[in-house]
Amino acid sequence: MAAPIRMIRFSKKFNISQDLGHSLLPFHCINRSPCQQVSRRFFAKDVFKSVIAGKSLKQVAFASFALGLGVGGTTLFVGHNWNRLKVSADTKAAQEVKISKSIRVNSDDSGLKLTLYQFQTCPFCCKTRAFLDYYGFSYDVVEVNSVTKKQIKWSNYKKVPIVVVDDAGEGGPIQLNESSVIISLLESYLTNPSFKIDQLKSFYPCIESKEGRKTVYDFPNRYFIMFGEKEPKTTPDARKSERTWRFWADDHLVHMLSPNVYRTPSEALATFRYFSEVGEWEKNFSTLERLTVIYVGASVMYLIGKLLKRKYRLKDDVRESLYDSCNEWVAAVGKKRKFMGGENPDLSDLVVYGVLSSIEGCSAFQDALIHTKIGPWYYRTKTAVQTNQGAALRHNK
Ligand SMILES: N[C@@H](CCC(=O)N[C@@H](CS)C(=O)NCC(=O)O)C(=O)O
Numbered sequence: 001m002a003a004p005i006r007m008i009r010f011s012k013k014f015n016i017s018q019d020l021g022h023s024l025l026p027f028h029c030i031n032r033s034p035c036q037q038v039s040r041r042f043f044a045k046d047v048f049k050s051v052i053a054g055k056s057l058k059q060v061a062f063a064s065f066a067l068g069l070g071v072g073g074t075t076l077f078v079g080h081n082w083n084r085l086k087v088s089a090d091t092k093a094a095q096e097v098k099i100s101k102s103i104r105v106n107s108d109d110s111g112l113k114l115t116l117y118q119f120q121t122c123p124f125c126c127k128t129r130a131f132l133d134y135y136g137f138s139y140d141v142v143e144v145n146s147v148t149k150k151q152i153k154w155s156n157y158k159k160v161p162i163v164v165v166d167d168a169g170e171g172g173p174i175q176l177n178e179s180s181v182i183i184s185l186l187e188s189y190l191t192n193p194s195f196k197i198d199q200l201k202s203f204y205p206c207i208e209s210k211e212g213r214k215t216v217y218d219f220p221n222r223y224f225i226m227f228g229e230k231e232p233k234t235t236p237d238a239r240k241s242e243r244t245w246r247f248w249a250d251d252h253l254v255h256m257l258s259p260n261v262y263r264t265p266s267e268a269l270a271t272f273r274y275f276s277e278v279g280e281w282e283k284n285f286s287t288l289e290r291l292t293v294i295y296v297g298a299s300v301m302y303l304i305g306k307l308l309k310r311k312y313r314l315k316d317d318v319r320e321s322l323y324d325s326c327n328e329w330v331a332a333v334g335k336k337r338k339f340m341g342g343e344n345p346d347l348s349d350l351v352v353y354g355v356l357s358s359i360e361g362c363s364a365f366q367d368a369l370i371h372t373k374i375g376p377w378y379y380r381t382k383t384a385v386q387t388n389q390g391a392a393l394r395h396n397k
Helices: 044-053 057-068 072-077 123-134 179-191 197-202 236-251 253-261 265-278 287-311 318-333 347-357 363-371 374-386 389-396
Strands: 083-087 095-099 101-103 113-118 139-143 162-166 174-177 207-211 214-218
Touching (some): 113 123, 123 253, 174 197, 179 347, 236 253, 253 287, 253 318, 253 347, 253 363, 265 363, 318 363, 318 374, 347 374, 374 389
Antiparallel strands (some): 101 139, 113 162
């Protein structure tokens, strides 16, 4: 079985986009997203012990954040009714993983069997789900334990989201890494189904490099759609705007989240309670573990939120920065159109919605609804996503 999933090293940047007339995207550093500050070595016990033993704040913070955003990681204690799936995405490892949820859309005729490896409240996973749902893809979800990451042990790439695609081709399952690559690649496939998935994958090379001991990945073409021989139906300006705002969602909007949802001790606590609720921690953790995670996590994240505020130069009142971002987006959409994409959402609508949906249950989001005009657009997009409105457009791309 072929394993077209290994990271590829390239010495030079290059652009194989068919979206002619646009030069290569700038070489971005990989986002230092809130979730990327997760240290995988710690667990609830360790957080507790770290506090007791007076370990560095950074270590405790990393551990707590891992736990905080590890809503998906609660699969350590999986429910009894989960199905099983054999995934052989790597020649080295074919292992059994547990499916936590199966999304089925009857009209899905893509012929692709998709499995999404995710953390439930990770903004990058939320935007990937927004894309899949909008276009009415059927897919299985595997919740990854953010501490042990045992569900992605078979993968060299250790972040989520990962999508494994089985297109019933001879090569076997194909691993797609990185939310923007996943979205661009599947959008390219919808636009031009004559592409094979592994062929498309080769259009999104990964550049791997070292920053100290850390491995960083870049996917220079990640915001580009591959049209092949097909004439794009959108204008070059529309495509450029779509890319610009997708980058804005990853590089700017996402940094508004942590300082806002952990703004005050009580908000941090409420956020952790929300994570606990959506992650079903009550079911998945013992009471002691759950309470430790909630209280220690909230305390530490309150402090980390302050550091992130400084790092990303948010305003003194971090809400103002969140409102500014929402206003910027609303102003760019304008009053005359329903979505940035016009009558229907484009990819930038889907990803901005996806990022914001990751904090929908937090008071920061409720405040943004009150203090900005983002609500009507947000709920319009949510309806479009939840009712798979893009499914009807799939054959008209
Ligand atoms: N640029 C990546 C970012 C993905 C990312 O940072 N994922 C976080 C979860 S929100 C993660 O897996 N962190 C684990 C780690 O860095 O070890 C994407 O868009 O997919």
